[in-house]
Amino acid sequence: MFTLDQLAGFVAVAEELHFGKAAERLNMTQPPLSRQIQKLEKSIGTELLERDNRKVQLTPAGTAFLDEAKRLLALANRAPITARRIATGRSGVLRVGFTAASGFSILGPLLEEIASILPEVDIDLQELVTGEQIQGLLTGELDLGLARPPFDGQVFDSHLLYRESMVLAVPAGHPLTDLTRPVEDEDLRDEALIMHSPTQAAYFYDLVIRMHTIQHGNVLHSVSQILTMVSLVAARRGVAFVPHSATLLAIKGVEFLPLAGRSSEDPVELHAIWNRKVANPALRRLLQDLEFRTE
Amino acid sequence: MFTLDQLAGFVAVAEELHFGKAAERLNMTQPPLSRQIQKLEKSIGTELLERDNRKVQLTPAGTAFLDEAKRLLALANRAPITARRIATGRSGVLRVGFTAASGFSILGPLLEEIASILPEVDIDLQELVTGEQIQGLLTGELDLGLARPPFDGQVFDSHLLYRESMVLAVPAGHPLTDLTRPVEDEDLRDEALIMHSPTQAAYFYDLVIRMHTIQHGNVLHSVSQILTMVSLVAARRGVAFVPHSATLLAIKGVEFLPLAGRSSEDPVELHAIWNRKVANPALRRLLQDLEFRTE
């Protein structure tokens, strides 16, 4: 049987793809690390890494094993924490990731609901973008995420929490506020636009691109946080597409206008997502009580 | 950090509720087991077992930890097995590229055969032209291609899957359908011809150029997809040389006529090709079982 140290060694090498750097990261020298990996491979019964004298690569088996090793280590890290929590009278921890935007609206009520179902469970909250949440759910550092599509249905199960419309954030007193009808794309032809980052906020970026005709010359900034966008609007730098829940932000000098077209059909989705391999007993109980489907 | 042996020790004691019997089950003596548990508790930071000199009981923290420990051990047992399965090719992913034309005919049966040889291997299919397949095989993004010559025999190994003839696709009711003999090049002197793209479908283009005398003034379109060609024929835009397997396309308003000369000698080849440096164990197993030659 292998040891957890060997797993940690393997993960380090698999991530660095370099024995020396991995050894450094593990605060040890390279030779014992080499031997660790050799022993691990021997006890597994198959090669995990392919090393010619120039570079290190994962074999297919190694790729799969890396996944399992990470999960194992995450579980091994979490188990003692859970035990200690229980020993001190609480019954566990639920680590929840959420996107900033979900914090404006659903997070509060959801937490209250969780607290009523699992009164003795500590809830550990982290604001993370969807990509980071998915990473966390994979490694077991997170139990539940409040995130936006897309995510891999093979690995994650999910539950649609709610849908909302997009609205347009404009500075107070802006000419568009005089309109008595929803804002059309045409109206924005000459407006400076504060856009979402296509990498950091891909979901919103894609949504807006899909539903609206954007004059690219008008785009001023690419930002990843809704709050930042609204702040920039308040600073009269331009207008911005934001989810309806952003109207709950009481920021002075910003008004929110309805949009015409498909943006009014609640296209913005927020999902609760979790790893299908639910490891945390508190989460399992929560999903049952909330009647989210699980398997 | 604790060790997996300590976990196994803890699980044994937790299930037996007796150090001596647990030690026996683990093929060891009782004293080291006691110390194992002590160390485990120390590294966890909390008591897991309550022992007075008469009996052993789980603490609440111990109960929760037992759950996690079992899960951990199960995972630790399974991970090497999974890795070995992948290494021996019994499990994993096989990425297969295929040309659209091969999809009409051989792809279905081939997939069935692969599925029967490698029932637990996921097959990832991508429709790609030969050039893209070769690229994918080089970068390792593809394991197996169903493609047409030419390709570099230094780098790729291949196996001829089948040969077929070229036929002529003509609109229904076209005068040529009245012929009782194969179509000669002469017959096409005044026909509008839908040709293959010399860049995107070089294989077919070269084949036709080599085997037939084409009146270049007659060429109407250069397209890369067999399906597109047949559709254009159906739209009565002209006639087209297509591989025999295209007759399997049930497109209305198209008839297929035999060709005279070398085109009737099955000149169209479809090969399975793969990188000589087979990296994917699933592929290695497949090639062996299909008795494709490898080195």
Add this chain to the structure above:
DNA sequence: TCGGGTGATACTCGGAAGGCATCATGTTCA
């Protein structure tokens, strides 16, 4: 009070793991 049962402790020894020095091999650049 004594004997049986049970978990903890003391001591010893073998093996495993880490560090240092060095090797083997492949790459790069003058």
Add this chain to the structure above:
DNA sequence: TGAACATGATGCCTTCCGAGTATCACCCGA
């Protein structure tokens, strides 16, 4: 083309961990 460099593997030494044996400490019942 050859010398310096980079990188993973090996040999050797030392340390430390863990298992075994023997024994202790404690509780219980007769």
